[in-house]
Amino acid sequence: MLSCKHLVEQASEYIDEEMSTGKRVQVKLHLFVCVSCRRYMKQLKLTIAMLGRKHHHQAPEEMCHHLLKEYQKAE
Amino acid sequence: MDTTDLPEENELIQRLINHDQQLFVTVVKAWHPSLYSVAAAIVGHSIADEVVQEAWVSVIKALPKFEGRSALKTWVTRIVANEAKNRYRKKSRSVSLESVDENWSTDSRMVSDPRFDSSGHWNQRNPAWDIGSPDELLAAGELQDCVDKHLTRLPDQQKYIMELRDSAGMGMEEICNILEVSSSNARVLLHRARDKIQQVVAKFQRTGEC
Structure with a gap:
């Protein structure tokens, strides 16, 4: 059976659905019996969701003005 | 501004080609976080905004010739990546x-x-x-x-x-x-x-x- 360490190493592949069906079944079986790995998987998903909402770099206003001028010139 | 607020692909392209200025600014703002990430990943954060800006200038020039072989955002993202790679090489670093x-x-x-x-x-x-x-x-x-x-x-x-x-x-x-x-x-x-x-x-x- 898949060890916890191996499951943790493959967790992103599982979450991103980039895993073969066979491997996926192995992971699901392991998760069914292992509370620590179930928690890890949930925590990693939460971490990824948090990262997705962090650090959204906004377009500087000066850049928007400059690009609008360029866009108007091209008309 | 969320990408989901933008019109669907065909309408988006047509309106941008037809010089819808308000939509253009909306798109620039909506796509900036991801375009910035692409530029920063290649040239670092210090000149990433500049790279995105230069790439948009190229996009404006090429937009009337856009053939729609990929999604507009994918095409713009590639132009940003190419601009960033050119900058990276121009800096003549010792490693490629x-x-x-x-x-x-x-x-x-x-x-x-x-x-x-x-x-x-x-x-x-x-x-x-x-x-x-x-x-x-x-x-x-x-x-x-x-x-x-x-x-x-x-x-x-x-x-x-x-x-x-x-x-x-x-x-x-x-x-x-x-x-x-x-x-x-x-x-x-x-x-x-x-x-x-x-x-x-x-x-x-x-x-x-x-």
Whole structure:
């Protein structure tokens, strides 16, 4: 059976659905019996969701003005 | 501004070609976070805004000739990546993008991990977190300071891939094309970065320390 360490190493592949069906079944079986790995998987998903909402770099206003001028010139 | 607020693809292209100025600014703002991530991943944060701006100037010139072979955003993203790569090469660094890529695979593997015993089982039961949603995590100020500190310490390659995938929401194939890395390397590096941040949050949850 898949060890916890191996499951943790493959967790992103599982979450991103980039895993073969066979491997996926192995992971699901392991998760069914292992509370620590179930928690890890949930925590990693939460971490990824948090990262997705962090650090959204906004377009500087000066850049928007400059690009609008360029866009108007091209008309 | 969210990308979902934009009109559907055909209407978007037509209106931009027809010089809808308001829509143009909306698109520039909506796509900036992900375009910035692409530029920053290649040239670093200091000139990433400048690179995106230059790329948009090229987009404006080429837009009437856009043939729609890919989605407009994919096309713009490629122009940003090309502009960034040109800048990177112009800086005449002693290493090329390709030689940097080779180093990506030499990063040390997770040979021994203190979380697991020699048979690969958890040394201690992994405790549940008190926090159950991303918004709660983001609202925890001290925890976010801690996460930010560790994000800056991640190896650049790991940080870039994670930015493109988890912040910019790009697909792995596109990321590999843009950064010129193999899919297997990219997956390993992405997981290391995510796993590291999971461990940072876990430690903070357990001990209240960064």
